Amino acid sequence: PKPNGDPTAMLMKSYACQRRTPLKHYNSFLTEALEILSQNAEYNDNEGRSVAFRRAASVLKALPRRVRSMQDLRCLPCLGDHSQRVIKEILEDGSSREVESTRQSEQYQAMKALTGIFGVGVRTADRWFREGLRSPDDLIRTGQQLNREQQAGVQYYDDLQKPVTKAEADVISDIVEKAVHAVLPGAEIQLMGGFRRGKEVGHDVDFLITHPEEGKEEGLMPKITNWLKEQGLLLYQKTTRNSYLEKMDGPARASSNMDRFERCFSIFKLQKSHQSEASGWRAVRVDLVVSPYSQFAFATLGWTGSKLFERELRRWAGQEKHMSLSSHALYDSKQNLYLRAKTEEEIFAYLGLEFIPPSERNA
Ligand code: GTP
Numbered sequence: 420p421k422p423n424g425d426p427t428a429m430l431m432k433s434y435a436c437q438r439r440t441p442l443k444h445y446n447s448f449l450t451e452a453l454e455i456l457s458q459n460a461e462y463n464d465n466e467g468r469s470v471a472f473r474r475a476a477s478v479l480k481a482l483p484r485r486v487r488s489m490q491d492l493r494c495l496p497c498l499g500d501h502s503q504r505v506i507k508e509i510l511e512d513g514s515s516r517e518v519e520s521t522r523q524s525e526q527y528q529a530m531k532a533l534t535g536i537f538g539v540g541v542r543t544a545d546r547w548f549r550e551g552l553r554s555p556d557d558l559i560r561t562g563q564q565l566n567r568e569q570q571a572g573v574q575y576y577d578d579l580q581k582p583v584t585k586a587e588a589d590v591i592s593d594i595v596e597k598a599v600h601a602v603l604p605g606a607e608i609q610l611m612g613g614f615r616r617g618k619e620v621g622h623d624v625d626f627l628i629t630h631p632e633e634g635k636e637e638g639l640m641p642k643i644t645n646w647l648k649e650q651g652l653l654l655y656q657k658t659t660r661n662s663y664l665e666k667m668d669g670p671a672r673a674s675s676n677m678d679r680f681e682r683c684f685s686i687f688k689l690q691k692s693h694q695s696e697a698s699g700w701r702a703v704r705v706d707l708v709v710s711p712y713s714q715f716a717f718a719t720l721g722w723t724g725s726k727l728f729e730r731e732l733r734r735w736a737g738q739e740k741h742m743s744l745s746s747h748a749l750y751d752s753k754q755n756l757y758l759r760a761k762t763e764e765e766i767f768a769y770l771g772l773e774f775i776p777p778s779e780r781n782a
């Protein structure tokens with residue numbers, strides 16, 4: 420039975436992976452507010468609350484028009500009481516007191532600055548905050564113990580705060596391609612993350628690397644990073660070996676967020692194109708991941724994002740399909756078997772989902 424309301428509202432599915440979410444939408448004035456509350460909940464180690472706000476924001480991103488009144492929200496999923504209160508206040512008064520006081524709060528601002536340092540998570544930032552530290556400068560001034568990653572994070576803080584443009588991502592793509600082909604001809608490289616979803620800027624550049632002959636990709640990362648180092652293109656790198664074993668890591672832990680591919684968190688030294696600029700280079704965060712060919716489709720799906728889209732895919736798989744999805748594999752608990760896939764399309768089909776292209780995974 421069709422309610423008389425907005426026909427688009429009726430079509431709104433409740434999992435983000437069932438919806439098309441474009442990059443540009445009509446409700447940033449609401450989603451930005453809800454995402455501040457989500458972020459703040461994350462800073463306070465309240466994951467449930469954080470996800471609830473993020474899901475609410477995501478529903479509004481999928482709407483085909485601007486929300487003008489609470490009436491427009493009828494029949495929409497994922498909008499809890501708290502989110503509705505915030506939306507109502509913004510619609511009526513232009514802003515929400517809770518959001519504005521959060522935005523201005525010392526804790527929110529300090530946590531944002533501290534977790535904005537490469538290598539610093541919520542837990543570390545929270546400990547520092549409780550010790551009275553507020554910014555990267557405070558860490559330097561008080562001589563805090565930092566690991567190698569955090570040292571690089573503080574050292575290149577200003578550069579890493581600046582968004583990476585698509586043009587810069589393209590230059591880095593060329594460099595990565597050159598490096599990979601120099602050490603393993605025939606390897607395939609794909610741009611992942613936000614840039615694959617069509618973003619014009621990002622906080623880093625993500626790449627997935629594979630080779631059609633399974634096995635050739637083993638131990639590839641150190642060769643790539645050595646090549647880059649020799650060219651003077653790396654300011655920092657930390658490589659983690661592949662630790663995925665289907666027998667041990669399969670069904671039981673397949674839905675965990677972290678994957679076990681060989682990967683490298685790095686900071687590139689990117690030459691600026693205009694020599695007139697004050698300094699000739701900038702630091703850029705780059706993530707490199709190597710996947711065996713047989714897992715490439717899963718890795719591609721898992722590293723394209725958005726983070727909420729990924730989270731919702733795994734929730735859908737588990738709750739609705741009794742399957743377990745990771746960036747390595749899809750396991751069907753009812754049939755007791757792994758489902759093989761060569762393409763993202765096949766994975767969506769196994770999951771009983773309409774295929775959503777990367778540009779509409781901006782949940
Ligand atoms: P920006 O970089 O801020 O533009 O956004 P992004 O969407 O590219 O985010 P990010 O680079 O943090 O992550 C890209 C994708 O890789 C997202 O879908 C993440 O969920 C995924 N990702 C990041 N880290 C991991 C990880 O350790 N394991 C897995 N499986 N996925 C990860």
Ligand code: MN
Nearest residue numbers: 612613623625
């Ligand atoms: Mn990224």
Ligand code: MN
Nearest residue numbers: 612623625706
């Ligand atoms: Mn990344």
